[in-house]
Structure formats: C-alpha cells, structure tokens
Amino acid sequence: MTRLMSGAALALVMTAPVYAQDAEAPAGDAVVGEEAAPGTQSGEATDQANDPAAEGMDDDDDDDEEETAEIEGVYEAGAMHEYGFSGLLSRENRTDLAPLTLASGQPVSGGEYIIKSGGYYRINIVADGSQELALSGGDFFRAIWINEIVIGDTEVRPMGIHSLEFDAEGTAVLSFVAVLPGRYTLSVPGSSGDTMQAVFNIQ
Structure with missing residues (x-):
C-alpha cells in the first residue's frame, strides 16, 4: 500500500511540468x-x-x-581661395611691383622682390634707350606662369620666354602668376655686379 501511494505521488510530480507548459x-x-x-x-x-x-x-x-x-x-575640386567669376586673374587680385630699369650705369632694381606663390603680379620693364640692354633669367621664367607681355599696343601671350632685349627706348609690361617657390634672378647678360640684376624671392 505504501509503495502504491509513493508511486502515485511520483507520477503526480512528474506530470506537473507538462500542465505548466500547456498553460497560456x-x-x-x-x-x-x-x-x-x-x-x-x-x-x-x-x-x-x-x-x-x-x-x-x-x-x-x-x-x-x-x-x-x-x-x-x-x-x-576644392579651392583654398574664392576668386569670384573672374578667377585668379581679376584686377582686384593683381599687385603692381616696382618697375625694373634698363639704363647705362643704373641699377636694375631698388631691392629684392618678395612675392607669394599663387599671387598675381604686374611689373613694368623700362629701358631709356641709352644702351642696348637685355634681361635674362630662364630659371625665373620657368618658376612663373606668364599671363601676357604688353609692348606698346601689342599683347603677347607666350608659352615660355628666356629673355627680353631692348634696342631702343621702350616699356614692356609683364603680368604673371608666381608658382614655384625659390630665389631667382633676372640679370643683364654678361654683367657680374649685383646692381645689374633683379632678385625675386618666391615664398
């Protein structure tokens, strides 16, 4: 009898989880x-x-x-500066430099030019006709981008230039954009004095 009750109790305990699982x-x-x-x-x-x-x-x-x-x-492409509709070569961006002088016994420039890479510049080269003189400087001309050279009523837009020579009195106006940083010179060919050259320091 005791075994029968123990078996029934064990069966009841084992079926309890089944009823719990069926619950909602x-x-x-x-x-x-x-x-x-x-x-x-x-x-x-x-x-x-x-x-x-x-x-x-x-x-x-x-x-x-x-x-x-x-x-x-x-x-x-993003740009460091905004130049407007006229771009870099607008007149508002241009800086006029002190002129260069080609004259017998006179210094070519009054001092060293310090300019900025990416800057737009214009400089007059003035010859008084006292002597046939030229300015040469291949390294300088390769370090800049030449916009134009104006001689009288003529505008020249060259791909490259090595020197400018004046046989008589006259003025050439050079406008350019400085590109390659460095120290460059424009000098009278055959001369050795410091006064017969112009120094451009592009920063």
Missing part, C-alpha cells in the same frame, strides 16, 4: 518561435513597424542615394 503564457512574456526572435517582446515588432522614426531612417537612406546620383560624373 502571460501577456508581455518573451515568445520563442518562428514569428518572433528570441528575447523579442510581442509588442516590439508592432512598435517598430509603426515607429515614424524607423520609417524616416529608411527615407534618409533613399535621399542619400538620390543626392549621390545627382552629382555622379562631376569632379569638383
């Missing part, structure tokens, strides 16, 4: 199954579906794709 899960508990991921509460999927912020995130991604498509094929 309370609202808000985690649901494990194919429709919901482990650890996901039943209300979270609905809230995310109705969340305007979540929809906005998807919309933002679409907007980024549209903006990328609009500028596709365009390469815009």
Whole structure:
C-alpha cells in the first residue's frame, strides 16, 4: 500500500511540468518561435513597424542615394581661395611691383622682390634707350606662369620666354602668376655686379 501511494505521488510530480507548459503564457512574456526572435517582446515588432522614426531612417537612406546620383560624373575640386567669376586673374587680385630699369650705369632694381606663390603680379620693364640692354633669367621664367607681355599696343601671350632685349627706348609690361617657390634672378647678360640684376624671392 505504501509503495502504491509513493508511486502515485511520483507520477503526480512528474506530470506537473507538462500542465505548466500547456498553460497560456502571460501577456508581455518573451515568445520563442518562428514569428518572433528570441528575447523579442510581442509588442516590439508592432512598435517598430509603426515607429515614424524607423520609417524616416529608411527615407534618409533613399535621399542619400538620390543626392549621390545627382552629382555622379562631376569632379569638383576644392579651392583654398574664392576668386569670384573672374578667377585668379581679376584686377582686384593683381599687385603692381616696382618697375625694373634698363639704363647705362643704373641699377636694375631698388631691392629684392618678395612675392607669394599663387599671387598675381604686374611689373613694368623700362629701358631709356641709352644702351642696348637685355634681361635674362630662364630659371625665373620657368618658376612663373606668364599671363601676357604688353609692348606698346601689342599683347603677347607666350608659352615660355628666356629673355627680353631692348634696342631702343621702350616699356614692356609683364603680368604673371608666381608658382614655384625659390630665389631667382633676372640679370643683364654678361654683367657680374649685383646692381645689374633683379632678385625675386618666391615664398
């Protein structure tokens, strides 16, 4: 009899978990199954579906794709300076330098020129006609970009230049953009004195 009661009590204890599993899960508990991921509460999927912020995130991604498509094929390089519609060579950006002088027994310049790389400059080269003189300086001319050389009513836009020579009185106006930093000279060919040269220090 005692064994029979012990067996019945053991059977009752073993079937209790089965009844607990068949009981309906309370609202808000985690649901494990194919429709919901482990650890996901039943209300979270609905809230995310109705969340305007979540929809906005998807919309933002679409907007980024549209903006990328609009500028596709365009390469815009950033600039350090904004020069306006006329660009670097506008008159507002140009700096006039003290003139160079070609005259017998006279110094070519009154001092050293200190200019900036990327700056736009204009300088007059004035010959008094007292002697046939020239200014030469291949290194200097390679370190700048020449916009134009104006002689009288003639405007010359050369690809390159090595020297300028004056057979008579006259003025040549050189406009250029300094490019390559360094110390360069324009000098009278065949001369050795410091007064017969102009020094340009491009920084």
